Amino acid sequence: MSAVSLSSASDSIIACNGLSKHFGGVRAFTDVAFQARRGEVTAVIGDNGAGKSTLIRCLVGVHVPDAGSIVFDGREHPFSNPDGARKAGIETVHQNLALIDELTVAQNLFLNRELVRRIGPFAFLDRKAMKREARSMLSRLSINVPSINQRVRRLSGGQRQAISICRAVGSGAKLVVMDEPTAALGVQETANVEALIRRLREQSVSVILVSHNFDQVRRLSDQIWVMRAGKMAATVRASETSGNELVALVTGAA
Amino acid sequence: MSNPTDNAPVAHSAGAAEESRPSLSALLLDPSFWADWASVVGLVGLVIVFGIAQPVFLSVANLQALLLAAAILVVLSIGQTFVVATSGIDLSLAAAVMLGAIILGLVNAAGYGIFIACVLAVLATSAIGFLNGLIITAGKIPDFVVTLGTLSGITGLGLILSGGEPTMVGSTFLLKLASGSFGPFGYPVWVAIAAVIVAHIALYHTRFGVHLLATGGQVESAGALGIRTNRVKIAAYTISGFCAGIAAILLVARIGSAEPQINTSLLLNSVAAVVLGGVSLFGGRASILGPAIGALMLTALVNGLTLLNVSAFYQPLAVGAIVVLAALIMRYQK
Numbered sequence: 090m091s092a093v094s095l096s097s098a099s100d101s102i103i104a105c106n107g108l109s110k111h112f113g114g115v116r117a118f119t120d121v122a123f124q125a126r127r128g129e130v131t132a133v134i135g136d137n138g139a140g141k142s143t144l145i146r147c148l149v150g151v152h153v154p155d156a157g158s159i160v161f162d163g164r165e166h167p168f169s170n171p172d173g174a175r176k177a178g179i180e181t182v183h184q185n186l187a188l189i190d191e192l193t194v195a196q197n198l199f200l201n202r203e204l205v206r207r208i209g210p211f212a213f214l215d216r217k218a219m220k221r222e223a224r225s226m227l228s229r230l231s232i233n234v235p236s237i238n239q240r241v242r243r244l245s246g247g248q249r250q251a252i253s254i255c256r257a258v259g260s261g262a263k264l265v266v267m268d269e270p271t272a273a274l275g276v277q278e279t280a281n282v283e284a285l286i287r288r289l290r291e292q293s294v295s296v297i298l299v300s301h302n303f304d305q306v307r308r309l310s311d312q313i314w315v316m317r318a319g320k321m322a323a324t325v326r327a328s329e330t331s332g333n334e335l336v337a338l339v340t341g342a343a
Numbered sequence: 344m345s346n347p348t349d350n351a352p353v354a355h356s357a358g359a360a361e362e363s364r365p366s367l368s369a370l371l372l373d374p375s376f377w378a379d380w381a382s383v384v385g386l387v388g389l390v391i392v393f394g395i396a397q398p399v400f401l402s403v404a405n406l407q408a409l410l411l412a413a414a415i416l417v418v419l420s421i422g423q424t425f426v427v428a429t430s431g432i433d434l435s436l437a438a439a440v441m442l443g444a445i446i447l448g449l450v451n452a453a454g455y456g457i458f459i460a461c462v463l464a465v466l467a468t469s470a471i472g473f474l475n476g477l478i479i480t481a482g483k484i485p486d487f488v489v490t491l492g493t494l495s496g497i498t499g500l501g502l503i504l505s506g507g508e509p510t511m512v513g514s515t516f517l518l519k520l521a522s523g524s525f526g527p528f529g530y531p532v533w534v535a536i537a538a539v540i541v542a543h544i545a546l547y548h549t550r551f552g553v554h555l556l557a558t559g560g561q562v563e564s565a566g567a568l569g570i571r572t573n574r575v576k577i578a579a580y581t582i583s584g585f586c587a588g589i590a591a592i593l594l595v596a597r598i599g600s601a602e603p604q605i606n607t608s609l610l611l612n613s614v615a616a617v618v619l620g621g622v623s624l625f626g627g628r629a630s631i632l633g634p635a636i637g638a639l640m641l642t643a644l645v646n647g648l649t650l651l652n653v654s655a656f657y658q659p660l661a662v663g664a665i666v667v668l669a670a671l672i673m674r675y676q677k
Binding site for chain 1: 544547548549550552553554556557559560561563564565567568569570623626627628
């Protein structure tokens with residue numbers, strides 16, 4: 090069960106091997122192998138404290154693993170911090186919905202990668218171009234917001250999450266990482282965000298999805314990785330597994 | 344604040360709420376409208392009231408004097424706005440003006456040219472701002488505490504450097520700056536106008552401006568998106584210091600000497616102008632025109648009360664009442 094075979098590196102967008110991370114004496118996870126295929130939605134599930142969040146943080150550069158290798162898009166250890174990961178092409182949709190309430194939808198979509206026009210030594214925001222681009226980014230993913238000039242504060246949780254995801258995808262990221270994207274949402278909003286993730290899958294965006302919700306994971310993902318007590322316990326195709334099997338894998342009852 | 348509402352629903356967005364321009368009457372009944380435009384409404388109200396009570400108030404000579412008197416406060420309010428936009432506050436602003444003035448006076452008295460004196464004054468106040476920002480971000484100490492400390496430290500430094508004595512600055516350049524005019528306005532007014540334009544562009548049309556508001560809005564989120572929030576904060580304080588330096592030059596030009604005395608009303612009024620201008624003290628939301636008009640309004644208030652022969656003792660009371668009133672109205676801001 091623990092022997093996880095890795096397929097050839099060419100079709101994986103990110104792969105890691107022998108990855109370990111501990112904080113002081115506390116081991117988050119040990120000797121973990123994991124990979125996500127290009128153009129697929131790859132889910133990571135596990136109980137609280139299984140190590141999945143720490144694993145994800147290692148993949149996006151927030152933590153530096155103590156041992157093991159990460160290969161992203163064919164390159165070894167391409168980054169050592171979140172900014173480096175972002176530049177390499179990994180965008181994270183944060184659990185706490187990292188949007189700036191007081192800025193507009195368009196401003197949020199282009200935050201820290203604003204389009205500018207240069208006039209001599211000065212760079213001025215190209216607000217028209219950003220608004221135009223923002224509209225087309227949103228419509229490409231069929232995201233409804235009242236106006237791109239609206240402050241994000243006044244949007245619902247689902248709309249905010251959709252904008253977070255849109256920003257991640259719209260940056261031209263090679264891999265979008267979502268940590269519990271529907272944890273804070275109601276039923277209808279969860280359905281909307283799930284529909285959005287399905288559209289990403291149709292458009293062959295590579296996604297890593299961390300979730301507690303086994304049904305959601307089976308609905309949305311292609312491949313599921315199960316973590317248990319700091320180890321990678323198993324990996325299964327979503328189409329070939331059942332909810333009961335996932336529960337068994339997560340709890341170790343199998 | 345003054346963002347035009349752009350009617351632009353997303354293409355193919357069936358079910359998206361259509362945006363429509365609110366009618367004028369709805370606008371006037373909306374408290375958020377009054378909150379956003381508090382400084383403009385207040386200024387217009389004051390002009391009308393004082394204009395009726397004392398027609399001299401509306402004379403060209405008085406209006407020109409009013410603008411001239413407001414120039415220093417406008418410049419300081421702009422500096423304060425950048426800091427407040429990051430959800431900080433610069434309490435050392437007026438002290439920095441004093442130190443800038445003293446350095447200007449001493450360098451000039453030592454026989455260096457007035458230009459060198461002015462440049463050194465601005466460099467010194469900018470350095471104070473930079474230091475404020477550095478201590479706040481590197482030391483992770485609340486803005487309030489740090490700038491309160493530098494307020495005291497700078498005051499002491501100013502007293503030590505000057506020996507507590509004012510320095511006369513007899514410079515034809517400064518005299519011209521204070522009394523000369525171009526077109527309808529005196530030079531200090533043009534300096535203030537230039538500061539407003541540059542600051543407005545910096546806030547609304549540069550990446551720095553967006554990052555400033557993001558830093559003030561949610562500092563952790565901004566950091567998570569790769570914005571270097573510490574640098575942004577340091578820059579905001581440095582801008583505040585720079586504005587203090589410009590204000591110091593205008594002040595020395597206006598009174599003809601460098602006084603080792605803090606004008607506390609400058610500090611309080613700079614914060615008051617920022618609040619009147621609709622800038623959120625919690626950060627993330629700012630404009631430049633708002634605080635500039637807020638500064639004009641406060642100056643108009645003092646000017647008008649003086650013309651009405653109201654004792655100067657009542658002026659702080661009136662300013663205080665207006666600021667608290669404005670803060671109450673701000674609660675309705677959307």
